[in-house]
Amino acid sequence: MKEKLVLIGNGMAGVRTLEELLKLAPEKYDITVFGDEPYGNYNRIMLSPVLAGDKTIDQIMINDRQWYIDNGITLHAGKKITHINRVKRQLETAEGEVFDYDRLLLATGSRPFMLPLPGRDLPGVISFRDIADVNSMLETAKSYKKAVVIGGGLLGLEAANGLMIQGMEVTVVHIADVLMNQQLDKPASDLMLNELQAKGLNFLMSHETAAIEGKKRVEKVVFKNGTEIDTDLVVMAVGIRPNIELAQSAGIHCERGIVVDDTMQTFDPKVYAVGECVQHRGSTFGLVAPLFEQAKVCANHLAQMGIARYVSSITSTKLKVTGIDLFSAGNFIGDESTEDLVFKDAARHVYKKLVIQDDKLIGAVLYGDTVDGAWYFQLMRDGTDVSSIRENMLFGQHHIGDSGHGATNSVDGLPDDAEICGCNGVCKGDIVKAISKHSLFTLDEVKAHTKASASCGSCTGLVEQLLASTLGSDFNDTPSKKAMCGCTSMSHGEVKNAIKEQGLKTISDLMLALDWKNPDGCHSCRPALNYYLLSTWPDYQDDPQSRFINERVHANIQKDGTYSVVPRIWGGVTNANELRAIADISDKYKVPTVKITGGQRIDLLGVKKDDLPKMWADLSEAGFVSGHAYGKSLRTVKTCVGSEWCRFGTQDSTGLGIKVEKMTWGSWTPHKFKIAVSGCPRNCAEATIKDFGIVCVDSGYELHVGGNGGIKVRATDFLCKVATEEEAMEYCAAFMQLYREDAHYLERTAPWIERVGLKSVQAKVVEDHDNRKKLAQRFYESQEKSQDDPWAEHAAKQRENYIPIKQVG
Amino acid sequence: MQNWTEVGPVESVPQKGSRVMSTPDGDVAIFRTSGDEVFALFDQCPHKKGPLSQGIVYDKRVACPLHNWVIDLSSGEATGPDEGCTRSFATKVEDGLIYISL
Numbered sequence: 001m002k003e004k005l006v007l008i009g010n011g012m013a014g015v016r017t018l019e020e021l022l023k024l025a026p027e028k029y030d031i032t033v034f035g036d037e038p039y040g041n042y043n044r045i046m047l048s049p050v051l052a053g054d055k056t057i058d059q060i061m062i063n064d065r066q067w068y069i070d071n072g073i074t075l076h077a078g079k080k081i082t083h084i085n086r087v088k089r090q091l092e093t094a095e096g097e098v099f100d101y102d103r104l105l106l107a108t109g110s111r112p113f114m115l116p117l118p119g120r121d122l123p124g125v126i127s128f129r130d131i132a133d134v135n136s137m138l139e140t141a142k143s144y145k146k147a148v149v150i151g152g153g154l155l156g157l158e159a160a161n162g163l164m165i166q167g168m169e170v171t172v173v174h175i176a177d178v179l180m181n182q183q184l185d186k187p188a189s190d191l192m193l194n195e196l197q198a199k200g201l202n203f204l205m206s207h208e209t210a211a212i213e214g215k216k217r218v219e220k221v222v223f224k225n226g227t228e229i230d231t232d233l234v235v236m237a238v239g240i241r242p243n244i245e246l247a248q249s250a251g252i253h254c255e256r257g258i259v260v261d262d263t264m265q266t267f268d269p270k271v272y273a274v275g276e277c278v279q280h281r282g283s284t285f286g287l288v289a290p291l292f293e294q295a296k297v298c299a300n301h302l303a304q305m306g307i308a309r310y311v312s313s314i315t316s317t318k319l320k321v322t323g324i325d326l327f328s329a330g331n332f333i334g335d336e337s338t339e340d341l342v343f344k345d346a347a348r349h350v351y352k353k354l355v356i357q358d359d360k361l362i363g364a365v366l367y368g369d370t371v372d373g374a375w376y377f378q379l380m381r382d383g384t385d386v387s388s389i390r391e392n393m394l395f396g397q398h399h400i401g402d403s404g405h406g407a408t409n410s411v412d413g414l415p416d417d418a419e420i421c422g423c424n425g426v427c428k429g430d431i432v433k434a435i436s437k438h439s440l441f442t443l444d445e446v447k448a449h450t451k452a453s454a455s456c457g458s459c460t461g462l463v464e465q466l467l468a469s470t471l472g473s474d475f476n477d478t479p480s481k482k483a484m485c486g487c488t489s490m491s492h493g494e495v496k497n498a499i500k501e502q503g504l505k506t507i508s509d510l511m512l513a514l515d516w517k518n519p520d521g522c523h524s525c526r527p528a529l530n531y532y533l534l535s536t537w538p539d540y541q542d543d544p545q546s547r548f549i550n551e552r553v554h555a556n557i558q559k560d561g562t563y564s565v566v567p568r569i570w571g572g573v574t575n576a577n578e579l580r581a582i583a584d585i586s587d588k589y590k591v592p593t594v595k596i597t598g599g600q601r602i603d604l605l606g607v608k609k610d611d612l613p614k615m616w617a618d619l620s621e622a623g624f625v626s627g628h629a630y631g632k633s634l635r636t637v638k639t640c641v642g643s644e645w646c647r648f649g650t651q652d653s654t655g656l657g658i659k660v661e662k663m664t665w666g667s668w669t670p671h672k673f674k675i676a677v678s679g680c681p682r683n684c685a686e687a688t689i690k691d692f693g694i695v696c697v698d699s700g701y702e703l704h705v706g707g708n709g710g711i712k713v714r715a716t717d718f719l720c721k722v723a724t725e726e727e728a729m730e731y732c733a734a735f736m737q738l739y740r741e742d743a744h745y746l747e748r749t750a751p752w753i754e755r756v757g758l759k760s761v762q763a764k765v766v767e768d769h770d771n772r773k774k775l776a777q778r779f780y781e782s783q784e785k786s787q788d789d790p791w792a793e794h795a796a797k798q799r800e801n802y803i804p805i806k807q808v809g
Numbered sequence: 810m811q812n813w814t815e816v817g818p819v820e821s822v823p824q825k826g827s828r829v830m831s832t833p834d835g836d837v838a839i840f841r842t843s844g845d846e847v848f849a850l851f852d853q854c855p856h857k858k859g860p861l862s863q864g865i866v867y868d869k870r871v872a873c874p875l876h877n878w879v880i881d882l883s884s885g886e887a888t889g890p891d892e893g894c895t896r897s898f899a900t901k902v903e904d905g906l907i908y909i910s911l
Contacts, residue, residue, distance in 0.1 A: 438890075449890045520825060520843050523865040523872035523879070545825040549863040549874040557874050561860040801828075805817045808911070809833035 002030040003102040005302065006091060008081050008246070010035025012044060013275025013291040014107025015063060020299030022071060028303060031073045032099065034091075037130060038078040040064045043439070044130075045288055045471060051134050051162030062439050084250035086268055103270055103302065106247055106258060110240040110276035110286070115150065119212030125234045128159040137235065141166035144232035148172075148221050150209055152179040154321060156237035160201055161322035163235070171202040171229060173209060173221065183317055183328040187344065188351050188367040195324060195349055204229070242277045242284055257284045262309040264298035274298045283312060290315065292441060307515045308489060316377040318370060318468045324349075325468070327373035330363035330380050331355060338362065343394045352394055359387040359757075370468070371461050372396035381482075385757025388717065411465045420462050423455035431463060435470045443467065458711045485524040487517045492528070492744035499536050507533065507543060521546075528745035531632070534668060535740050538782060550630035553802070554790045555612055563612060564605040566629035567619050568665060571639045571657035571677075572600030581622035589615050599636030599674065601627055613799045616791035625789040628665065632746070634736075635674050637661035638686065642679030642696065651696035653679035656725050660694075660732055666786040667736065667779070670743040670752075674708070675732070688716045691739075691749040692732055697721075701728040705735055705761065706753035714750040717758045720766045734765050734775035741778075811899060816907040819845065827862040827871070832911065837898060838862035839907060840882050842869060847900045848882035849909050855880075855893025 005021075007014045010033050018031060035041075039061070046060035068075040076093075083092040084104070091099045112127030114120055124144075126136050140147070141163060149160040152174030160170045178189040193203060208224045212234055222228040242257035253259050253267040257279030264272050264280075274294045276285055285291060290312060300308035316329030334340055334355040343352040348368065354376065355363035360383055364376040375396070379386060386393060411420070416429030434440060434449045446463055447454040453463045483489050490498070495514065504510040507529050511521060521529065526546035533540045544552050555563035567582065582602055586594055592606035607615060616626075628635060637660050640646065642653030657677040664675065676687040677694040686709075687693030693704040693716050700723040707716035719735070722728050738761065743752040753761060765772050794802075822828045822841040829836040829852055836852035838861050846869070852862050859875030869882045879888045885897035899910040 518868055520867035522867050523877060526865060526867065545823060545866065548865070553863075557860075557863060559857065559875065561858075561863075800821070801823075804831040804836070805821055805828040805839060806815075807831045808814060 002028065004100055005029035005031050005103045005105065006099060006101040007031065007033045007105045007107060008091070009107035009109055009275070009277070010037065010039075010041055010075070010077065011107055011109045011275060012041065012062070012288060013109070013295055014105060015041040016292055016295035017105060017107070017274050017298045017302070018071075018073065020296050021302050024299055024305065025303035029103070031071075032101075033068065033073055033075045034079055034081050034093075035075070035077045036080055037132075039131065040067065040075070040077070042131070047128070047131070047134050048158035048162055050131075051128075051137060051159065052165045053162075057131060059436075081246065084246065084252075086250055086252075086271070089270065101270075103272070105298070105302070106252075106266070106271060106273040106277060107275045108243040108246060108258075108277040110242050110284075112236060113239045113241045114236055115209065115238055117209060117212055119214065119218070120236075122212060122214050122218045123216065124214070124218035124232060125212055125236065128155055128235055128237050129240075137163060137233070138166065140233045141168050145169055146171075146231045147233040147235065148229060148231040149235045149237060150221075151237035151239070152176070152203070152205070153182065153237060153239070154180055154319060156235070157196070157321050159235045159237055161196075161199075163233075164200055168233070169202075171204060171231070173204045173207050173223075175206070175208050177206045179205075180321070180326075183319065183326060183365075184367070185333055185353060185365055187342075188326075188353070188365050191346065191349060191351050191367055192321075192324060192326075194346075196322065199322070240276065240286060242279065244277060247271075247273070247277070255279055262297075262311065263301045263306075264294055264310060265301070272298050272302065280310060280312060287315070287317065288441065305517070307517065316364075316373060316380075318373050318464070325366075325368060325370040325465075327366040327370035327376075328364065329373070329377050330361075332363035332365040334363065341390065341394050354394060356386065356390065359385050361386050361393075369396075371465060374461050374464050382755050384755050385759060388758050389754070411462050411469065420466070421450075421452040421455070421459045424451040426450050426452040428466065431466050432470050435467060440467070441471065456711045484528065485522055487511075487521050487525050488514060490514060492747075495529070496532055496536075496744075499532055505533065505537055505540065507546060527551075531668065531670065531745045535670075538785070551632070553609065553612065554616075554626055554628075554630060554794060555607070556630045558605065560606075562606045562608055564603050564629070565607050565612070565615060565619075566597065566601050566603050566627035567624035568627040568661075569601050570661050571637055571654050573639070573654055573658065578622065578624070581619075581624075585615060585618050585622070588618070597629070597636075599629075600638050601629065601636055603629070610803050613795040613802050617795040620789065620792045620795060624791075625665075626791045631668070632671050633668050633673065634661075634664045634666070635672050637664070638674070638676040638690070640677075640679050640684035642677075646679055648682060649679035649696070650698045651679060651701070651725075653677040653685065653694075653696050656694065656696075656701075656728065657685075659725070660729060663729060663733065663783070664736060666788075667740070667783060668786070669736065669740055670745050671748040673736065673739070673749070689713060690716065692735055694728055694732075700724070703728060703731050703735075706749045706758070708748055708750050712750070717753060719758075719762065730772065730776045731765060733779040734772040735761070737775040737779035737782075738764055811910040813901070813908040813910055816900075816909050819847065819902055819905055819907055822847070822907070825866045827864075827866060829860075829862045830909070836860070836862065837909070837911070838871075839900070839909070840866055840871060842866065842882070845902075847902055847907050849898040849900045850880065850882065850885050851896040851898075853895060854878055855885075855887055855895050856891070861895070 041063040043060045043062050049055040080094045081091045082094050089101050112129050147163045147168045147170045149156045149172045152172050160172045164170045178186050210224045211222045213220050218234050220228050220230045244254040244258050247258045248254045258273045258277050260273050260278045260280050266273050275291050294310050297308040297310040319326045338355050338357045341354040350368040353365045361379045414428050418428045420428050431450050431452050440446050453460045484492050530543050530546040550556050555565050589611050591604045595603045597603050637657045639654045639657030643649035674690045675692045676685040676690045678685040678687045679696050687695050688704050689707040689709050695702040702721050703719040704716035705719045825843050827838045827840045838850050838852040840848045852860050854873040856878045859873040861871050863874045864871040870879050872879050878891050885895040887893040901908050
């Protein structure tokens with residue numbers, strides 16, 4: 001017989017837990033749900049658009065009754081559980097019916113806090129919480145004129161806006177002088193106040209309500225300062241309180257909420273709780289995203305997988321209130337130890353404030369233009385050293401330039417057919433439709449359903465904006481830390497530390513020790529783990545099956561399943577014999593396209609897999625080795641002609657480029673790594689958009705790091721200047737080694753340096769001479785094993801992997 | 810009656826890997842999982858015809874090398890929100906040899 005799981009509370013958090021549970025263990029439980037309201041599960045966040053007349057109740061249903069039937073769930077909508085008997089594991093309803101449970105999930109939510117004012121029980125005094133409240137407001141708006149909303153928080157403003165749209169004359173009463181003081185500072189609040197007043201809302205700021213008066217129904221609100229205002233309706237929106245009475249009456253430990261541990265378990269191990277009713281490590285919750293995180297964790301434990309933990313940390317809030325975009329995160333007020341960067345353009349209704357402490361971003365408020373919220377939040381979460389970008393960071397990440405979607409930084413005004421994701425051709429309309437149709441709440445869900453921002457990721461900010469504006473008031477881009485992939489809750493950094501600290505030597509040991517959810521991992525974590533092990537342990541045996549195909553067969557797969565072959569041409573310098581050999585080999589294998597690459601190499605495109613080893617044998621014979629154009633590895637060293645020919649050249653840039661390439665080729669790195677050497681500051685080799693660039697000057701060599709072309713063009717940071725070629729090479733080896741050891745897999749040098757800060761790189765590579773020599777030494781040592789040509793080896797020993805196992809017909 | 814064609818020894822396909830068998834109708838990808846189960850799919854992703862044999866194999870799934878669609882090895886169906894299906898073939902292993910029913 002199946003165990004009985006009973007959910008009390010048919011709201012978003014509880015039902016989301018069931019959805020997650022059904023994904024993990026669809027057959028495990030016999031599930032019953034009790035809900036107070038006579039509906040299926042609806043999206044409470046969307047009540048404001050219902051009030052404003054933009055949506056109907058049907059449109060905000062997440063799971064209708066059919067969903068419960070389809071999933072074999074018994075729904076008792078409108079039945080109230082009044083007693084929990086934990087000894088007998090039974091529940092009692094108001095009507096005296098009794099139900100058994102084996103596991104109980106409490107998701108009783110919260111209720112609006114009603115100020116204990118005289119007159120609060122008068123007809124016409126309501127809260128803003130459920131469909132009944134919305135209906136009551138809509139009814140009132142038909143026959144009455146004046147409304148007062150007590151509370152200038154998010155919910156209060158939404159209610160006020162909705163009532164105004166329904167034709168009422170609305171006054172918002174707020175006790176403080178800052179609207180939404182949980183999310184905004186004074187200047188942002190003032191902008192908002194102006195904008196809302198212009199729309200027609202009235203405000204009484206710094207007003208404390210003393211009483212509500214009226215005979216048959218509410219007639220006026222009286223304030224402590226002696227003034228009063230006439231009204232026909234009072235909506236109280238001064239906060240929420242967790243619903244804990246049921247749990248409390250059953251003797252389950254409660255403080256402000258039902259106290260749960262990191263697994264969402266209450267003090268009774270048979271009873272779990274999620275959502276707005278819980279208190280976790282002292283915090284209670286009101287936004288949707290943390291609830292969904294809790295749902296995931298709780299489902300994991302209900303499915304007896306037992307590996308997830310709920311950890312709340314700094315959160316950011318991205319809101320759309322009455323059509324105004326807001327974002328806030330962290331400590332956005334600041335104190336004596338912090339510095340503020342402020343941008344204000346009152347005419348455009350834009351305000352941005354960043355709070356910096358010890359060169360790190362610790363808080364942000366954005367009003368009107370929130371496109372960079374996700375970026376700022378990332379900087380905060382990663383503790384990035386922002387000293388090098390602070391002069392520009394207020395203007396946002398797009399200030400650096402994103403290719404693919406021009407200078408678009410706001411999605412609101414775009415038409416539905418505007419392309420948001422240039423990689424996968426996904427338009428605004430597609431994304432909005434997917435969000436509403438499939439009830440998507442997170443960026444990852446949008447990626448999975450639409451592919452928007454699933455490729456290069458440069459449109460992530462725009463997609464998040466669309467989520468915020470489509471979901472309305474309560475979108476919150478959660479994850480407190482970024483898990484490596486769906487197989488684990490650990491981040492890249494945590495996995496790397498565990499490899500070293502626990503001495504994990506193989507992928508299977510690692511997955512076992514770190515409780516990987518899928519025994520084989522997935523296509524996203526396996527290549528990363530293979531790289532981390534490879535770069536940590538010199539004797540690690542590379543796992544070809546955990547490499548992306550390009551690195552497994554040492555060639556680049558093309559859209560038709562053929563491959564491209566790029567022989568190494570040292571420093572981009574070749575000669576007639578080499579070119580002749582390439583021409584002959586191209587003829588022999590009927591290569592359809594021969595192209596010069598951006599990195600000064602020759603690309604032979606359209607080669608069949610069977611031909612690869614034969615072609616490599618021929619190329620080896622002509623003296624070529626693999627060009628690694630396919631790998632997360634040193635790609636090319638691009639050079640200009642330098643002092644040998646150029647009338648401006650100051651040093652032998654080609655010669656140095658060849659030496660650097662001979663030193664670095666064959667090395668595996670977290671992402672591709674490009675080098676260039678220019679012979680003078682005219683910089684014809686474009687060294688200042690490479691991962692490592694050398695610009696020769698008359699007195700020596702300028703070393704530049706962390707540049708790239710591509711999605712976000714980033715010019716290099718100046719690392720230092722050295723006097724000799726030998727030094728330039730040593731610094732190059734040390735820098736590459738530091739990058740290899742320190743960066744996350746698939747993190748190029750540009751984002752890596754932005755994350756750790758140029759100063760920390762300079763400290764380790766430039767200022768600490770011993771450390772530089774040690775880094776360089778580790779690089780040289782690992783290169784001793786890496787510089788065997790994989791082409792020659794595969795051509796000699798692995799031909800069978802390139803041909804069919806069998807041919808029939 | 811199924812018509813079984815011998816493919817070759819199990820060990821000639823790497824664990825969590827694949828080899829192709831060429832047929833007049835196109836390549837068939839033969840997969841071997843970490844648990845030594847053997848599956849066969851037409852070597853074309855339902856999305857943009859990427860060669861599934863070249864993808865990363867985990868559990869009973871393969872990620873297409875072109876755009877990371879994840880295909881179920883036993884049914885040939887795309888998993889998750891992606892929709893599409895590629896032809897699958899029955900296989901069996903006897904005395905260490907793989908057989909396929911084309």
